[in-house]
Amino acid sequence: MTSKDVKNELTEEFSGIKYILTSGMRSRLLLAIYENPKKLDELRGELHKPSATILHGLKELENINLVRKVQKSYELTSNGFLLTANMIKLIENWYSINKDKSFWNNHDLSGIPDELLKSIYLLKDAEYVNSTTSDLSNAFNTYIKLLSTAEKLKIILPIYSENHFRHLIELLKGKKLRNLELIISEEIYHSIRNNDIFSQEILESDKVQITCVEKSLKIFLTCSDEFVSLSLFFKDGHYDDAQILIAKDKNAQKWALNLAKKYNGGEKDEISTI
Amino acid sequence: MNIHNDINNDIKFLAKSEIRLKILNEIYKKPNNVRGIVKKTKITYSSVSSNIGKLEKNNHITKIDNKYHINPMSEVYLKTLMDFKTSMDIVSDYETFWNKHNLNQLSINSVKRITDLKDSQLIETTPVDIYKTHNAIKNQIMSSKNVKAIFPYLHPEYPGLIEMVLKNEGSAELIVPQSIFRELILRIDEKIRKDSMRNHKLQIYSYKEDLNLYLTLCDGNMSLGLFKTDGSFDQNRILISDNPDAYRWAKDLFQHVKCEVKK
Structure with a gap:
């Protein structure tokens, strides 16, 4: 195969995304009529472009069956709707990552399965909390404060941390927390088992369910009815306790529960819908 | 946006x-x-x-x-x-399936996870096999223990097929429009129906409005059919798949419509 053949093959393979994503006008037109059909003058007002430019873009989209004209309004065809919804997902995915660049770019993401990475847009309203030189425990304290509000907790815990265990035990002794589901590696399980207090207060507690997984875990995920939080490891394998993502919306909760499900193999209907 | x-x-x-x-x-x-x-x-x-x-x-x-x-x-x-490229491929690979079809009943999450359908097979009827789509679904139901389905219309063979699943100690969970609910129930053998309902092996939900979607989940297989934008059901095309991602996609969509029914 010559280099020209390779180039042609690649051009053909990616022509679709290139056609849609590299034209500002085509992608903006699709987004503009995603919610509702619009007339030319409405589009002109929204996109601040002359009629000729807009009509040219609409014609191109009509030619590939993404847009159609019904009376005087332009609307998406069913193909156009599918494509635009997925383009919005792409943009929201990029927005979610871009918003918290330092969180996503500095950590090992291998603990998050592909299908969850591809729906990271569900975390678009998450808040990034990090510790600073003036407050080294900011992330940890924020997390602990949130924990105390929970009635039910599901935690993927990848580290053996006495600090965390002490807080969990305190919550288990209180009345608010009714149920704690811990997903831990066998290694962490044995470490807890080897500590008399932790073993008795956590492993033997009626309120606690343990799921053990063979491999070591690379994400620290907490899900409750009120919030979800995520922290990760650095690429060099060390846990980063200074940066945490916190979200309180339903979409993030669905994302987190689906991630947790990947680790405990649960198949409950109520948590399967992203 | x-x-x-x-x-x-x-x-x-x-x-x-x-x-x-x-x-x-x-x-x-x-x-x-x-x-x-x-x-x-x-x-x-x-x-x-x-x-x-x-x-x-x-x-x-x-x-x-x-x-x-x-x-x-x-x-x-x-x-x-x-992933976006795959979604574009799915739109163009199954162009005849989506084009001029009503997608209103798909949840927005189903639409955004359309890439789960990537290994599906588009079954189309031919002049020499006009029942190809129906038979593909029929075969799936006949060989299954657990069936979940959204039936937007009543095919004369459905009551018998459901009866067969129940007779073989299987289970069925169905969502149908109110207009066919009674007819479907009455056509399933009374004893089998009552025993199965008592044992929670048969659950039928009635949807107040018209359903614009055809969906079956038969053990590990799924099939999906759509209505055309003119309001008629497209009997000539279905998407089927035994891929676990597609099955989960269908299961979540079924769950979504079930929640709509319960509302």
Whole structure:
């Protein structure tokens, strides 16, 4: 195969995304009529472009069956709707990552399965909390404060941390927390088992369910009815306790529960819908 | 919705060069040096070298010990971009299935996870086999223990098929429009129906409005049918799949419609 053949093959393979994503006008037109059909003058007002430019873009989209004209309004065809919804997902995915660049770019993401990475847009309203030189425990304290509000907790815990265990035990002794589901590696399980207090207060507690997984875990995920939080490891394998993502919306909760499900193999209907 | 300018530029930077996407994909699969990438991709040395420079400058890759590694964020960018490409492929591969069809009953999450349907098979009737779609579904139901289905209309064979599943100690969970609810129930043998309902082996939900969707989940298989935008059911096309992703997609859609019914 010559280099020209390779180039042609690649051009053909990616022509679709290139056609849609590299034209500002085509992608903006699709987004503009995603919610509702619009007339030319409405589009002109929204996109601040002359009629000729807009009509040219609409014609191109009509030619590939993404847009159609019904009376005087332009609307998406069913193909156009599918494509635009997925383009919005792409943009929201990029927005979610871009918003918290330092969180996503500095950590090992291998603990998050592909299908969850591809729906990271569900975390678009998450808040990034990090510790600073003036407050080294900011992330940890924020997390602990949130924990105390929970009635039910599901935690993927990848580290053996006495600090965390002490807080969990305190919550288990209180009345608010009714149920704690811990997903831990066998290694962490044995470490807890080897500590008399932790073993008795956590492993033997009626309120606690343990799921053990063979491999070591690379994400620290907490899900409750009120919030979800995520922290990760650095690429060099060390846990980063200074940066945490916190979200309180339903979409993030669905994302987190689906991630947790990947680790405990649960198949409950109520948590399967992203 | 406005595309934030820097996101727009980031997306454009990768999407406008198929060579950059190919190189990034190679580095994502395995960190490599320029010579190694040339060998893998068959792209010329000068082109690889110049695009590696651009990718590095735009913070998509980092050189560590003489090999280029993809940065974590760019790994997610690449995956989501490829996911969008797959969604475009699914729209064009099954063009006749989607085109001029009513998608109102699909949840927005189903639409955004349309890539789960990527290994599906489009079954279309032919002049010599006009019951091809019906028979494909019938065969799925007949060989299944557990059936979940959204039936928007009543085919005369459905009551018998459901009866057969129940007789074989299977279970069925059905969502049907109110207009056919009574008819469907009455056509299932009374004893089998009452025993199955008592044992929670048969659950039928009635939907107040018309259903614009046909969906079956039969053990590990799913099938999906749509209505045309003119309001008629398209009996000539269904998508079927035994892929676990497609099955989960269908299961979540079933769950979504079930929640709508309960509302």
